[in-house]
Every structure is written in structure tokens, then in C-alpha cells.
Amino acid sequence: MKEILSEVQTWLEQEEPIAVAVVVHAQRPTPRPVGAWMAVTASGKMAGSVSGGCVEGVVFQEAQEVLQTNAPKQVTFRVVDEEGWEVGLACDGEMSVYIEPLTAMHRALLDALARGETVAWVAHLSGEGHLLAWPDGRQKGRADLAPALEGAFPGPLAERRSTPVGECFVQVCAPPPTLTIVGAVHLGQILAR
Template sequence: MQDILKTIEEWREAGEDIALATVVKTTGPAPRFEGSKMAITRSGKLVGSVSGGCVEGAVFEEAQKVLKSRKPKLLKYGISKETAWDVGLACGGGIEVYLTPLE
């Protein structure tokens, strides 16, 4: 967490527009615990992890939308047959990620 905070501070000083993703709920076996965080910039940088790599790409794409709209969003990823392999969360569990622009 300290590395994330230090990086966010550096990005803010550089004038980056930043979104923060936080795991707010897990069900079953999940790749990260509640409270795990990832920060994403409009310019394409990221630090931290909300899933150990399996849904970071999808969260990154949603972060760009949140940064544009300035409206937070709750994302849900699970193992439905239709989406499990699309986002790569095939561990058998699910996660909910709250995504918000940093002010």
C-alpha cells in the first residue's frame, strides 16, 4: 500500500488525472482481499492490483470512462459462463470493485 500512496502522490504532483479502484467485496476464492487497491491515470499508468492480473485490463478500461465522466462506478466480476474467460476471473469466486476519480 505504501508504494501505491507514494506513486499516487508523485502522479498528483505531476498533474495526472487519477482514478482509484478498491475491492469492496469478495465471494468465494478471490485473487485479492477486500481493500486491495489499484490507481490508474488518464495517460495510461497504473499501480497496485485488484485481482492479481485477471481483471486489471477491464478495470483499466472502465477507469478511463470514470475519469471522463467524473462519476464513480461499482464493477462486478464473477465466474458466469459468459464472462469468466472474457475478463480472466476463472478462480471460482467474484469481486466487486468501486472505481472513483480522485479529487
């Protein structure tokens, strides 16, 4: 989500309807890892990538449908399928992409990321809500999704998990670590660049 943060914030300021897509499952080699995000507006703007260009066209079309129906969906791509070859999935992998309209919970996630906070995102993959959680125990959203967070912190983490209330996608987003370089020797100078 961090990779699409600035574009999505701009679109929100312009009051654009937005759908977000995230890779929630991958098997064997895939162009992008689980946790890769993409955003699409109703007017046709895109940010991010779920496959490095392989399935973005189909995901774009599915996102437009999600925006029209307001109903989330999960789409799976496999090379063994005719569709996998047609859309250009280059690897011998399989990937599932979850697409949903951007909600107030997504906005709360974006705000936390903009503040540089470590935060966990849980999405119920049937479209039945979200949970945001912080390492200090604060939570916002569907509290019954909390079992999906077991062992998730400190992160980073992005995976699909089974819970008593159904399948969920869990992603822990953390700011990049800080590297402190002491001294101005040659190696320190090169690292600082």
C-alpha cells in the same frame, strides 16, 4: 491504499488526473482480498492490483471512462458470467470493484498514511462522499457516514457495510506493528534480518 501511495503521490505532483479502484466485496476465493487498491492515470499509468492481473484490463478501461465522465461506478466480476471467463478471473469467486476519480478526500487519506497514522476510510458506494476518521475521534468529510465505523477501530478492517444512508465501504489502515528484539542470540539475529 498504502501499496500505491508513492506512485499516486508522484502522479499528483505531475498533476495527472487519477482514478482509484478498490475491491469492496469478495465471495469465495478471489485473487486479491477486499481492500486491495489500484490507481490509473488518464495517460495510462497503473499502480497496484485488484486481482493479480485477472481483471485489471477491464478495470483500467472502466477507470478511463470514470475519468472522462467524472462518475463513480461499481463493477462486479463472476466466473459464471461470460465476462468473468473472458477477462480471466481464475478463481471460482466473485468480486466487486468500486472505481472513482481521486478527490481531495483521497489526498487527505494519502497524507494521513504518509504520516504513518491509523485512519479509517469510508466511501459511500453511490458516489455521494467520503469520511476519514481517526481513533481519537477526529473526523473529516460526511459525518452522517460515521455509523459505518461502528467497531472498526483498531483495525485492520476492510469490508462493505450497510448503513442508514446506504452501502458503504470501510477500511481501517494502520502502520505495521513494531517488533522489538531484545538480545543478540541466534534467533534474535535471524528475526532481525
